[in-house]
Amino acid sequence: MFAPIEDLYRLAPELVLCTFGILVMLAEPFVPRKRSGLVAFLALLGAGAALAATRLSWAHPGTAFYGLVRVDDFSIFLHFVVGAVAVLVILGSRDYLEREGLHRGEFYALVLFATAGMGVMVSAQELVTAFIGLEISSISSYILASFRRNVPKSNESAMKYFLLGSFATSFFLYGVALVYGATGTTLLSRMDSASGNPTLLRLGLGMIFIGLAFKVASAPFQLWTPDVYEGAPTPVTALLSSGPKAAAFALLLRIFDTVFAASQLWVWAIWVSAALTMFAGNLAALVQSNVKRMLAYSSIAHAGYILVAFAARNEIGTAAVLFYLVAYALMKLGAFTMVTHLGGEGERRLEINDYAGLGSQQPAAAAFLTLYLFSLLGLPVTAGFLGKFYIFNAALKSHLVWLAVLLAINTVISAYYYLRVIVVMYMREPQKEWAATPIPRAVGLVLVLTAAGTLYLGLFPNYLMEFATQSAVLPR
């Protein structure tokens, strides 16, 4: 018995990603060391083909494999996001891997597999499928985080990530088991109609929330983030902060919007978590001296902003989440790519004070970084501004005045540490001479794409916002 061809169309992005992942693994031993760019190119081709395949599966909306996965505008939107993240990460990591002597085909294969896992997560309609997708994306991330094998700090952070991450996934899995015990089904759409034990259902949903809250790094489950983001190779940090986060948010949103019991139970948890996350991220970011750690705390804060839109519990909120995920992925990828390049061999130039004088020495690099930081802060004409504006709008429409006020306060707090980097870059004299290396072409392309995207969304958000609004209507 074979699956109908329609089902395969609906699964096209994952099929393409896995096929290319395996091809990259197979090609790796046959490609001579000097031509290692070929493997990277193959991986890039795979990620690009996945975007094309997403376009193909868009033409075939509906459920596949007995209703376990579903292709709708929501899943397509996020498929585009994770696919684009994969393209940008692969583009931006080749020069880094060459520089650090880490160039191995397995890196790209893992990025492709992780993206396939995220794809499964965003279209899953059923918890076991979602769990396998989550595991595929998480385990690939653990391995990617430990790619710098001979750096002790990197090993330590990867070990922490692995242990805490496994702990969180087991929370998720235990929650799935309890939900199944309560309702007799793991299909999200059937959970409400099943007459089950409401206590077990609530316990299960609570545990699922904890598992996913860990993956999106929201307080009080955010403690792993700075260590892991600092220790992982910077291109991997760029991936971790954008792709898996978007996928975990999507899964959270899907459960939240489909299962009535979850939306009843979670709304307070999300309120509290959003407020805590914003403060935990922003206050800790104030005192960081390391750029990667500072950006890690800033990404915690951003998870808090996104949760504010969750708490709004309406379609405007969902659209705001989707828009923000794109804007956030663009600026974070750009910022981390810039940090990767500036870090130099062995990632040594990572202190904020090391950036002193960058504005006069490498004006282009400083300008790019300034743009990303402005966007992260949420200044007008950048994607970050409009993303925050939409979140505000959603929160106020749902009368979440307090949460909106907290968001505003946090934006002000965050201005300090984002602007500090800019001040150091342009107004301080350098204390130490750093060799200015030219920006490699692939890295330059990533920077131009992310910067253009950030500005484009800041000026003309309508097209993306329309798509996001259209995707926000989840079928019940």
Place this chain on the structure above:
Amino acid sequence: MSLELVLFFVLAAMAIGGAVSLILQRHPIHSALSLIVVMVALAGLYLLLGAEFIAAVQIIVYAGAIMVLFVFVIMLLNAGVEARTNVSRMARYVGLPLGFFLTVELAYWIAGGAGRQAPVSAGPTPTRELARMLFREFVFPFELTSILILIAILGAVVLAKKET
């Protein structure tokens, strides 16, 4: 009391006793051996529920393969008796009451919702039914697991391969 109920309580006591001993033992090998008791008791519980396939898998995979892996790792690392630190003392004074509190709370909640079980848990699930579910409705996650295993192998290669 029926024989089934007696068996249930015996097995449940074995499982809980094994789990407690797993935590209290200070030598890793003793902990591992306690874990086997838990696994076997759980297999017995599954058998009581009429899930003979799950019981067999529990013995083969958990009590067999995974335990061998555990014991091998313990011996390879040559792990000795665990050391007591300040943190472990803190775990005793803070963790024990918290764990006790959680147990009482969960028991209270679950007992409160008892008698309203989902219809699916009624009656045994024959192996044939399980196979049909696994290879029809759930064939997609089942196949997807192969990618997961592939990644695990890939990870082992990446982390353990000699530098060239």
